[in-house]
Amino acid sequence: MQGWTEGYVGGIGYIHAFYRELSPALLSFALTLRGWRSPMDLAGSFTCAEIGCGQGVSSAVLAGCHPDARFEAVDFNPGHIAGAQRLAAEAGLGNAAFLEESFAEYAEGGAKNLDIVTLHGVWSWVSAENRAILVDLLKRRLKPGGLAFVSYNALPGTLAYMPLRRVLVEHCADRTGPLPERIEEAVAFASRLTALNAGWFAQADALPARLDSLKRKSPNYIAHEYLNRDWTAFYHANVARELAAAKLDFAGPAVPMEQMDELSLPPDALPLLAEARDPAYRETLRDLLTNRAFRRDLFVKGAGRLTAAERRDRLRATRFALLVPPDDLPEVILAPVGRVPLPQDLHGPLAEALAAGTPTLAELSALPALARYGEEAVLRALMILTSLALAAPALPEAGQVARALQSDRFNAAILERNRRDDTLDTLASPVLGSGVAVSRLEALFLLARRRGADPAATAWEALSADGLVLSRDGARLDGEEANLAELRARFDRFTRLRLPTLRRLGVA
Numbered sequence: 001m002q003g004w005t006e007g008y009v010g011g012i013g014y015i016h017a018f019y020r021e022l023s024p025a026l027l028s029f030a031l032t033l034r035g036w037r038s039p040m041d042l043a044g045s046f047t048c049a050e051i052g053c054g055q056g057v058s059s060a061v062l063a064g065c066h067p068d069a070r071f072e073a074v075d076f077n078p079g080h081i082a083g084a085q086r087l088a089a090e091a092g093l094g095n096a097a098f099l100e101e102s103f104a105e106y107a108e109g110g111a112k113n114l115d116i117v118t119l120h121g122v123w124s125w126v127s128a129e130n131r132a133i134l135v136d137l138l139k140r141r142l143k144p145g146g147l148a149f150v151s152y153n154a155l156p157g158t159l160a161y162m163p164l165r166r167v168l169v170e171h172c173a174d175r176t177g178p179l180p181e182r183i184e185e186a187v188a189f190a191s192r193l194t195a196l197n198a199g200w201f202a203q204a205d206a207l208p209a210r211l212d213s214l215k216r217k218s219p220n221y222i223a224h225e226y227l228n229r230d231w232t233a234f235y236h237a238n239v240a241r242e243l244a245a246a247k248l249d250f251a252g253p254a255v256p257m258e259q260m261d262e263l264s265l266p267p268d269a270l271p272l273l274a275e276a277r278d279p280a281y282r283e284t285l286r287d288l289l290t291n292r293a294f295r296r297d298l299f300v301k302g303a304g305r306l307t308a309a310e311r312r313d314r315l316r317a318t319r320f321a322l323l324v325p326p327d328d329l330p331e332v333i334l335a336p337v338g339r340v341p342l343p344q345d346l347h348g349p350l351a352e353a354l355a356a357g358t359p360t361l362a363e364l365s366a367l368p369a370l371a372r373y374g375e376e377a378v379l380r381a382l383m384i385l386t387s388l389a390l391a392a393p394a395l396p397e398a399g400q401v402a403r404a405l406q407s408d409r410f411n412a413a414i415l416e417r418n419r420r421d422d423t424l425d426t427l428a429s430p431v432l433g434s435g436v437a438v439s440r441l442e443a444l445f446l447l448a449r450r451r452g453a454d455p456a457a458t459a460w461e462a463l464s465a466d467g468l469v470l471s472r473d474g475a476r477l478d479g480e481e482a483n484l485a486e487l488r489a490r491f492d493r494f495t496r497l498r499l500p501t502l503r504r505l506g507v508a
């Protein structure tokens, strides 16, 4: 293994993935909900750094929809950065820099000019020395008033998976040959062990579901999640205390729904939690009561508090967009407290209003069908929908035309890529300031629409060049004619069911 990896898994690239929780509009919404002043003017300019950016997809997409903001994405893996720089060149991104640097090099290399620093999928997967460097980086580079996003494997929920990780690490080390093959074999071996239902395996209720999900993940994901030398799960209190050295205070969870006690905790828990005086201790007790295995936390450096009136005004002025067709909203959701029904007399008219435009909370709350529930109930419904990726806070209307010019160029590059392969599946939305996932087929249909070409023929040209054919009702379709007929049927469905949402989000 190369010396530069510092124990981090080498020789295998990370997956190409976009993480919506890093979107400025969502971060701002979560901060405002907790009464903190956000460091970014969403319609203006700000600077954002993603540390340990992997393939750089999140930063590239976000740069694609925020032409006035600057994005710096840092990773020491040259393969990751070379790929991200190629995409940035193809998409004409002038506001994103992809830097092949270690945490230490980046910490030392610039001014205290960052409004946001995001550390997604990094904290638990690097050594204590590197975490100290990250604290130093936040101390040196994050502006006063700035925001840090930190995700990590949390205790106690991760306890359940520690022995599984051990089996995967030992099994891969026990074999020789290409890493992806060793990973596949290790996952299969862990499944066979689980099937014995003996000892620890008999007690690990969540294990079969975790293994099923691992079987659907790529070796690239599994390598970066489980096979690093360093792999540490944390109590929230420990992370909060380590980050205090960078003058950071915990501001709240990044996922709005996790701020809603009634969905997370039994009613009798609140008086017990109130007995804990230290907020870090209180938050850790919450994790014990919800058995949380992963946290996405927001920390602020000297950020101001909003007055109640400022908070209300900011929330009322926030626009929201629906990410799915209105008929696809669930009637029941799964929360830490169990199954929670979504009242249809509120959610029905809310979904309809969101499908008709990008209304603000104030506009939604004033609608006759929603006014009787009051603004707080509408806001809480939106907190649930935005947490489940069914809706999202949108950017202010100001600047949307300029954003659309840049995102359109970015999206053209992504769609063009899909003619050749399926690694990039996220378009930049000038409405959300965030990514919108599309399947390869959807990307090819959108490409054909842009070119005024026949959608079925465009899709077939790309798929057949890769030796791919479609299936219908589980049966493989042979020959050009059968595939073209199926593609025409799928394009028809796409036009009716999916295109209205993509148009609303400004990506079609």
Ligand SMILES: C[S@@+](CC[C@H](N)C(=O)[O-])C[C@H]1O[C@@H](n2cnc3c(N)ncnc32)[C@H](O)[C@@H]1O
Binding pocket: 006, 008, 014, 017, 019, 051, 052, 053, 054, 055, 074, 075, 076, 077, 080, 101, 102, 103, 104, 119, 120, 121, 122, 125, 126, 130, 224, 225
């Ligand atoms: C699990 S990946 C997460 C990637 C990305 N943030 C995401 O969530 O998609 C962690 C990344 O951190 C990078 N990394 C690990 N240690 C590093 C270091 N000391 N300096 C720079 N990058 C590092 C790895 O190369 C890897 O791409």
